[in-house]
């Protein structure tokens with residue numbers, strides 16, 4: 001028997017791709033409630049759109065003292081755990097390279113990568129795995145292209161990234177070593193780009209150091225941030241799952257992939273969820289949120305995917321509609337000072353993947369029942385770990 005005063009263990013149920021019905025029902029009436037995280041800490045769970053925005057953007061909800069989150073995250077991109085002016089300064093330097101115009105120049109390269117991966121999947125025969133064939137390798141290839149990592153170093157680079165990835169899951173010593181080696185490598189690349197600049201982010205950051213005032217160490221951290229923020233994009237697989245579960249939406253996309261892929265991508269980002277967890281922050285001062293008094297030192301976890309289902313901001317929020325006309329920006333890329341730097345590049349990868357799958361595999365279908373798809377529970381990023389498909 002549970003006592004009424006006992007704080008419930010979160011997540012309430014193992015994550016399998018759908019949002020908890022119980023929590024969906026609480027968005028408007030009980031946006032802030034208390035739960036216990038898997039690591040034992042009590043934490044305020046925040047669900048409503050406006051309250052999520054406050055937690056993501058208000059400096060009282062600090063990343064500096066957040067310590068370990070429930071799902072271990074290792075020390076990952078440091079920009080994510082910086083606050084205030086120090087973060088704003090690095091962020092300004094980084095944004096110079098992330099202009100919409102520059103991101104557009106990557107489009108043909110991303111398309112080429114998508115085509116190469118789909119070629120390989122098709123020549124491997126049916127059924128194939130959408131995750132190992134396309135969803136997992138694409139972001140890593142794109143990040144290498146964007147950062148300007150020489151092709152000859154890619155194998156070594158992949159090993160390091162696999163190591164860094166495992167710190168996100170396990171916090172092992174070899175993984176910390178991989179992270180250190182990766183920093184050294186990026187430092188060397190920065191020196192090399194200075195004498196032979198190219199059209200990549202490291203070259204741009206190196207060329208602008210005098211005017212941006214960023215130190216070598218900060219540029220290396222930006223490289224790490226892009227790498228760790230950009231190596232995993234799970235929304236293409238959660239999006240295909242949602243499309244298979246809503247065949248009428250899939251038919252619309254199939255009928256006009258080039259025209260509808262962009263709005264389908266936005267709706268997939270709003271509607272689908274990759275994990276039950278998000279970053280845990282710690283209150284730097286007392287605050288009131290959603291009518292609840294919080295104390296300095298309290299842990300808080302805002303879940304953007306519930307904000308994305310707030311009926312006050314999205315009419316019929318639980319309807320998956322690839323032609324939805326956006327009424328508010330979704331929160332899947334965050335909100336405020338830490339808003340995802342790679343949002344345009346992330347969206348581009350999902351959009352080109354969906355459009356190309358529709359065009360080149362018009363009979364694409366799941367090869368196993370959708371409720372049997374395996375989910376990853378060992379990382380904050382979650383996601384589908386394998387997605388057998390036929391075409």
Ligand code: HEM
Pocket residue numbers: 056077079080081091143225226227229230231232233234235279331332333334335337338339340341342343345346347
């Ligand atoms: C669909 C794909 C992606 C999603 C859903 C996503 C989501 C997010 C979210 C939610 C944040 C904010 C985290 C927070 O407030 O704690 C973030 C930050 C960030 N993302 Fe992404 N991201 C994606 C793709 C990418 C890509 C492709 C890159 C790089 C090429 C990237 C680089 C970054 C960086 C550098 C930050 C840190 C920004 C800062 O701290 O100021 N992301 N991302």
